[in-house]
Amino acid sequence: MNRKFTEDYLVICVSGFFGGVVLASTWADLSLYRLGFTALIPIIVMIRVVAIRAVGLCFCAGIAWMWIFGHFGVPTRIPESCFNTNVAAQARVADFPEVYAGFNDLRLQRVELELASLDRDECQLIQRARVFYDGEIPLRLGQVLTLEMVLKRESGLANFAPDASAANSAVDRRFVRGSVTRLVSVVDAPTRFEFWRERLSSAVQQHPRLSDATKGLIGALLVADKRYLPESLARVTRELGIGHLLVVSGLHISLVGAGSLWLARLVVYPLSWWLWPQAIRVMAGLIGLLAASSYAGLAGFSLPTQRALLAFSIWWIVHILGRGSYRFRVFALVLLTLVVVNPLIVLSVSFWMSFTAVFGVLWVLQASLTGPQDTSLLRTQTLICVLLAPLMTHTFLGFSPASIPANIVAIPVATFCWVPLTLLGGLFSILGFGELSDLCWRLVGFTVDLIMNHGVPLLPNELLMPMALPWYSAAILTLTVMLCLLPVGSFRRSGMLASGGLLFALTLLTPPKSGAKLTVFDVGQGSSALFEADGRRLLFDLGGGIPEVFYRFDNSVYPYLLKHRIDHVDTVAVSHDDFDHSGGADSSRFYLTWDQWISPDPMRPGSQPCRTGRVERWSEQVQLSWLSGLPASSMSSDNDRSCVIKIEAYGRSILITGDIGKQHERELVRYWREELRADFLVVGHHGSNTSTGATFLKWVQPDYAIISAGFQNPFNHPSAEVLARLEAVNSQILNTADTGALQFEWEDTKALQTLISRRDWARFWQRNYSD
Template sequence: MVSLFASAIMTRFGPKDYALIAATGLICGVLSALLWRGFSAFYGSLCVSAILFYYFRIRVLRILIVGWCVGQAWVWFYSQWMVELNVSPQCLNTPLTVQAKVRDFVDEYPGFNETVVQRAELDITRVSLPACAALERIRVYYTGPRTLRLGDRIDGQVILRSERGFANFSSDNRKAQAVALQRLAGGRLEFVHSQRKAYRGFDHWRYRLSQTIANQAGLSDTAKGVIGALVVADKRSIPPLFQQLSLRLGVGHLLVISGLHIALVAGFASIVARALLRPLCWIVAYRVRQYLGDGLVFAAALGYALMAGWSLPTQRAVLALCFWLLAKNLGRDGQPLRLFWWALTLCLLINPLTGLLPAFWLSFGAVFMVLISSAIVGRFEGPRAYVLTHVAICVAMWPASLVFFGQASLVSIPANMLAVPVAGLWLVPLSLLGALAGSLGAMTVSALLWSWAAWPLGLAESLLDSAWLEMGVWQSTLSIAFALLLSALWLLLLTPLRLAWRFIVLVVMGLMLSYRPMSDSTDRARFWVFDVGQGSAMLLQVAERSVLFDLAGGLPGSVYHFDYTAAPILRGLDISAVDTLVLSHEDFDHVGGFYSPNFNFGWRRLVSPSGEGERAQLCRPGRVEQWAQGVSLHWLSGGADTSLSSDNDTSCVLKVNAYGYSVLFMADVGKVKERDLVSYWRNELEADILIVGHHGSDTSSSATLLKWVKPRYAVISAGFNNAFGHPNPAVMKRLDSSRATILNTAQTGALRFEWGRNEELRWLATRTHWARFWQDNYSP
């Protein structure tokens, strides 16, 4: 039976490779099922598959269809019966007593009022409420006096809320990760009643090695961070500038423990096992020694993967090693691409929701590109083959880099040609040998090895301020489907095609790369309200000009929501600069993105209450700007005023009229200022779209204001389950009385309104039009 199994999955590709064809169908079925809007799509898929199976008489297609159906059925069964997609409401917003273990390194951030915020992921072992027994893993924030560390077992009290992220004209990536990792809730760790340190096991040794590396006085901060990342997957100490450098050079993959590291450990373990087992050649059969040696190799690789946190790349490498050892011991051919394909299949069988993780696409996608590129350029030899392999791989990975990181660079080709051998032959081996020496107590040896390993990192640090790194860098965003097609066309171009087909492929790639979103005509307007949590960020495109109103919030000095919510959409729209940037007032939840080190959008003018900054202007009440026929901006309020009781009342209030419709931006002004606006502007306040003041706080949106605005749509930009209770029930009641359609980004995700001179106003909600069965959707 085992031999038949090996024959089915380990032999070379052939015209009747039915096992591989079925696996391919299963993979496609699983990944496509993750796009379902609801489980009812499963039954429709089965009906279509049955029809195709009946009409197609070709055996290969029938096997592919069967694999497809099995993959879709597995996602349906797994999601319905084997995992939870949502946490019980009884577990939310109520104190829970839990017993848990800290599962990974604890991140620290500067908080408000000089506090230190610790972010930890906990594995739940016991919870006080029986209805919450399904909770397996949570993410918590802690500001108390205790210091949490990897492996700690704690008893404490938590207040949880459902894990949900931002949805900006794509699916909710944070919810996707929560479902795939079964981390369905997060919140605050209020108290820690007791704390027990880990003194044995993988967590203990992992933490101990991390501390040993951090205490090396002879290493720079960069060297400590990189060596920690390579040994125990602790990237906390890598300076942000060096992380940006690795991203810019396209060598960030070398800082993630993956197949390269597992292969080095397995190779070293193989040498040691051979040396240890050689004296047994007279008393133990060769086959037994081979099994023992392979067992030691697998144990070493598995142990290192567990020491590294058992991440998805290490899981992939361990699975591939397992299949290779199985093929070797059964006398079968372990072809690399086939081993990869079965590792991918097994990974999706273990957890089909893994396909929702960016790490899945980056890890498996990168290895697939490496294998295909190596096979394509295999007809070349020597330095030419080495150069062409790196060119093929880097170019094939550019689309993925644009999808997940928003940038790609020509510099990545020479950088990888140099960095890959340096990392594989010098940095990684010396780092791992240093870790082994440190684990055995030879601290002097480990310090020496780590100092040698750090040598090339000093050269890399000298490149931080190099202007040439900016050359050949472009920023944009792509959809996964668009990126996959581009990569496939590039790899197809490398194959020995006829000249005519090469020309066609080049033309298609050229058209795809030259594609730019069509700019709105002078008779159309488009208004975006981004989902940025408890904050504000909006974009209005009209008359071939643009207004960017506010830049979201986050956590000062560490987290900037604008970077991964609004910024990718702006790049996708090919917007690198806006005509008018409005910072309504100085609260961080409105201007946070402006202080992000990644903010690189230009502006023709900046409008704010203070009028400070490059090309800045004051909000001058009463100023009217005519942008085009039927398009005008009316500045209704704003400007620094020490007589006002609140900084919120200094907010810029703007009304935009465009082609028969209007938008009123109220920022955070309170009821007193609203009363002043009503007494002065009266009917001028009437608007079709009202951006509700102060995120729906009861300090704003008075009945008097709503009476004069008469909004058709009341848009609230608020965070899901936020700590302020926004929107306030009293405000919701007043908005409902005004007969406005209420749209809250916490429920709808990002919104897009479109209209034209001769077109009616229409709108799209992300959580309706990009609905998925595994996320929180919105039904109007």
């Protein structure tokens, strides 16, 4: 291989390799036949165009590497003997424990553990786990625990829309979770970095002169401690699209490394009269690398900081070797190294954001070199924000018109004020100069309080417009912006803009569909379903979660609604007030509008109770019948007050019963009898033995029994008795804990189509969780 190929085709080869890895990450499995692409190698070799041959060979190499890594590089195939039984282990607390208020005033601590040893040899592959501890001992970063715990697979949620939590678990190679059953011993044994992370975090939070917003921001930037970020600050940064500035990542590590390198050159420069110039560059680079590594250590060596540190190291080495003149080659080399080390990194949102931003910088600079010589900071930053807008809209399921001006203002403020002053304050605190540390942090606090007290109140209440942008639409929009930056004439630029806009508009067109569709979401231990027919929609139940902590609606129902551009439903029905059915109504992402809200309890102004016997006819083919619903004033239990609905559409019927018990089921049988017959039954109370009695099933006779339950839930739902009763009436049992979300689609002239998320939609890194 000659030098010309090495230099000129590096970017091309890396592009092909990266494309192969990205394609393989979308596969449902890693079967041997997936390597069939490599059979094209003999054909590719015969291609005479060198660039195409290089791309093809590297593309096949990327596919092969993901296949190898998926089989041998990550512990997805963990023996069943490791789960659902007490396992003794020794582990280190690897990050700041987070405290949650659980149900019944229970105090839960969520802890990230690095496992040093387990008492089962076959479980030694497990290196990381996220566990919950409900004991009284407060846990701290750096403690070594001897404990007993019950491990479970990290199942994630599998819906017909992206789930960032499952992808992040795969990237972090964390495939198990668990609960601590017994804490045997706790020993404080922090590393040097862990000691200073804990100490600096405490110093910030105990500072008497800083506001809560300032403490939260300094803690996040200094030691990656986001536990104390006020919800007001988190919401504003999220909706303005500047939340990335509060996560220690490439921007922060590069700033520290490059700034330290520059300062080191100034300090070492007087020695240039007797030192070899290359030695000065090496010394300055080592100092910059040491500073960047120290900051990454204070941030906990999280995956984004590891990625940024590796990228900075490669950039420095390439420049020391004198090979950094062409920026895209350095970019390609960094990208190749990261993807080879961990190809699953392509699942990470932060990876795409960081590398798209860097690529945008390089593209703008390159376009400026060949076109108008305008490389002003304002112009460059504006163009990068425009380039990132489609990706941010696709990733965060929304677009804020204020995000571009917000980033133009916030990035310089964070770069030249918040990050330097925060780190200087931390350094002075470590060295014992308390007054200087206090001065630096108070200067940060002055700007933060100025923004929070005088800038934020001027903003509208809703900054983020919910919007779903398919990846291909985002790609077309980004490519169009990039092409328009090229130094071409105004006529060609207008043509590219018009063509790109037309293609983008075509990707958003969705032809109207006839017939009926039922989607049962995977919301864990809860319930939510969407029925659609003839252009109308009913959303029944909203999932659960933990109040004021997280809502299952946010990463299951919400992405699906946005993906299909649903912002209005005809009816929202909440079966009853239990949080696992109604929780999504409290989510900040519950943006829907509706014509009517139906629930036993008045959850919304104008909400109506379920009225037994009420019938709604949507069309000649679609009818909704409310079979039961007791008012909140009833003496019945919350579960028995559940709304019960039967939906008849295009020759098939659906029965949803909420959480009613067997006694109430018998009352329905006495009143409705044959009217209870249904093709689909959403099984009551998540499969609990308190519901779905034999008499009730005798009259319903469902073809499909759908159970909405959490994966390995603590209630052991569904019960064996319920499963036996369903089998006795020859129902096909579908449990969302195993199948993920379910979708049924039919009409008069077409057979029933069934989609099972974990079978038909999930990727291999999701499927392996529940194999």
